[in-house]
């Protein structure tokens with residue numbers, strides 16, 4: 001089985017070209033291929049699929065290393081768009097991609113014919129409690145809500161970018177208890193579909209420092225939807241301007257929650273190698 005290994009700021013993926021037919025049991029395959037000791041090793045398995053809906057050019061499915069299927073992945077969709085363009089599978093530089101979070105629109109920014117950056121219209125953030133989803137009485141937004149985890153109290157701001165994010169503001173991102181609290185918050189009773197957890201230090205009005213624990217994956221070097229959700233959370237808390245640079249362990253993303261209520265994410269995508277998986 002031919003595969004391509006790519007990453008977006010160190011958040012790494014295995015891409016499979018399924019334009020001619022999909023794979024059996026992608027959930028199982030993701031668990032095997034993403035294993036860093038017994039497989040190729042990755043934070044997710046991405047299927048490149050045709051779309052059957054008229055407004056979309058292609059369809060992306062992504063599976064976490066634990067086999068679960070999230071609605072969206074920001075870093076993967078930049079890799080997805082670059083993969084299609086560089087393999088001449090499309091000539092379009094503006095794509096409409098069907099995902100479980102709706103149609104997401106990556107735009108390739110070229111320099112001397114090569115893909116330099118990908119700017120993605122990630123759509124509107126969903127703020128209602130039921131949209132995140134989060135248990136409890138319905139509210140228009142979940143901002144600075146007290147939550148008790150492992151005997152400690154935290155204030156959380158929650159945002160859905162198609163997939164769910166729980167944002168906690170901290171004084172020092174490097175000291176954030178990502179590995180200790182991440183898994184406990186991920187599976188907290190409040191979140192019926194589990195949740196991604198972002199620890200955010202506000203550097204200034206235009207910069208955030210982020211550490212992330214991803215649902216179904218654990219610590220990763222970057223999370224695109226997480227950077228978008230965290231920017232929205234920072235703005236809801238009056239902490240930053242509408243456009244910020246988010247510093248992640250793997251590099252920087254520029255995120256803007258624009259006047260049209262859409263969130264825009266700009267960042268790189270990198271191909272690392274191709275191979276043949278012997279299964």
Ligand SMILES: N[C@@H](CCC[C@H](N)C(=O)O)C(=O)O
Nearest residue numbers: 070073074075163223224225
């Ligand atoms: N790394 C991703 C998000 C991948 C999905 C996530 N683990 C989830 O379960 O929602 C990104 O770049 O957005």
